[in-house]
Amino acid sequence: xxxxxxxxxxxxxxxxxxxxxxxxxxxxxxxxxxxxxxxxxxxxxxxxxxxxxxxxxxxxxxx
Amino acid sequence: xxxxxxxxxxxxxxxxxxxxxxxxxxxxxxxxxxxxxxxxxxxxxxxxxxxxxxxxxxxxxxxxxxxxxxxxxxxxxxxxxxxxxxxxxxxxxxxxxxxxxxxxxxxxxxxxxxxxxxxxxxxxxxxxxxxxxxxxxxxxxxxxxxxxxxxxxxxxxxxxxxxxxxxxxxxxxxxxxxxxxxxxxxxxxxxxxxxxxxxxxxxxxxxxxxxxxxxxxxxxxxxxxxxxxxxxxxxxxxxxxxxxxxxxxxxxxxxxxxxxxxxxxxxxxxxxxxxxxxxxxxxxxxxxxxxxxxxxxxxx
Numbered sequence: 001x002x003x004x005x006x007x008x009x010x011x012x013x014x015x016x017x018x019x020x021x022x023x024x025x026x027x028x029x030x031x032x033x034x035x036x037x038x039x040x041x042x043x044x045x046x047x048x049x050x051x052x053x054x055x056x057x058x059x060x061x062x063x
Numbered sequence: 064x065x066x067x068x069x070x071x072x073x074x075x076x077x078x079x080x081x082x083x084x085x086x087x088x089x090x091x092x093x094x095x096x097x098x099x100x101x102x103x104x105x106x107x108x109x110x111x112x113x114x115x116x117x118x119x120x121x122x123x124x125x126x127x128x129x130x131x132x133x134x135x136x137x138x139x140x141x142x143x144x145x146x147x148x149x150x151x152x153x154x155x156x157x158x159x160x161x162x163x164x165x166x167x168x169x170x171x172x173x174x175x176x177x178x179x180x181x182x183x184x185x186x187x188x189x190x191x192x193x194x195x196x197x198x199x200x201x202x203x204x205x206x207x208x209x210x211x212x213x214x215x216x217x218x219x220x221x222x223x224x225x226x227x228x229x230x231x232x233x234x235x236x237x238x239x240x241x242x243x244x245x246x247x248x249x250x251x252x253x254x255x256x257x258x259x260x261x262x263x264x265x266x267x268x269x270x271x272x273x274x275x276x277x278x279x280x281x282x283x284x285x286x287x288x289x290x291x292x293x294x295x296x297x298x299x300x301x302x303x304x305x306x307x308x309x310x311x312x313x314x315x316x317x318x319x320x321x322x323x324x325x326x327x328x329x330x331x332x333x334x335x336x337x338x339x340x341x342x343x344x345x346x347x348x349x350x351x352x353x354x355x356x357x358x359x360x361x362x363x
Contacts, residue, residue: 006302015299040213051299054303
């Protein structure tokens with residue numbers, strides 16, 4: 001039960017944080033100019049993507 | 064020119080054997096190694112579901128110290144030009160000419176090779192490979208590729224500092240499992256807010272050296288927003304360890320309290336940007352306390 005509660009809370013925090021990170025990077029035209037190269041986009045999206053993959057792994061792997 | 068000032072610096076030019084030894088030790092950045100090792104032992108305890116054995120712990124820490132020391136030394140060789148410009152780093156051994164670059168590079172490479180061999184002989188192959196991959200990633204991906212060209216330098220580059228947790232886990236089990244990746248992710252997502260706080264304090268230094276740290280690239284206000292967002296992800300990731308089943312109630316309580324503090328502190332920092340160094344120092348305490356809680360939970 002405790003583990004399930006923390007799983008859900010963790011997923012919400014990680015998901016919300018990742019949305020915030022992506023919004024910060026792409027939310028304004030000024031900001032989008034700074035991530036104009038494909039390389040920048042990959043560098044910005046990689047950490048949130050890794051976090052979400054980890055949530056997915058733990059979700060299906062949990063005891 | 065900086066060179067003149069450095070030659071007259073009392074710390075320049077080692078005069079005795081003790082000074083030389085001190086300069087080489089300084090090259091390895093012992094304080095950073097200390098923090099890296101803080102994360103290795105709890106990972107070993109969780110992997111073993113108890114104390115993994117004193118010899119294994121000592122052998123892993125020695126190997127980790129050698130590899131991390133090698134990585135830090137080679138990093139300082141590659142960054143010597145930046146370190147000469149920045150106030151925070153200009154008293155390091157290379158900018159003050161206490162050691163020459165060739166000797167420092169050789170020293171770093173020897174530490175890296177000895178670290179690999181030590182872990183291979185005394186621990187296992189996966190730990191040796193992971194430790195050496197971290198060194199190579201830190202030097203080639205972070206220092207040589209990202210640091211001077213990307214505002215995301217510390218985000219991606221921070222992966223190198225997260226590997227000691229994987230090394231600790233692999234040292235015990237010979238493989239990696241989901242909890243090990245959660246430990247990696249905790250350090251990975253802790254690193255950007257931690258170093259962004261430092262770079263807010265030293266942003267003029269970084270700007271002068273041409274290093275595009277986030278406060279230099281997007282300004283302090285946007286950086287503070289990033290610190291909040293990454294802190295939320297960090298706390299979420301710290302909670303992910305609980306469903307993996309390797310920790311219980313004691314860790315859960317500590318993670319909730321520390322999580323509330325770290326998110327609260329990141330929000331507080333938005334209104335007190337001049338207190339960035341306090342946040343930076345508190346963030347060290349956060350990571351150490353979180354991993355200490357894991358260790359205690361794993362032992363008892």
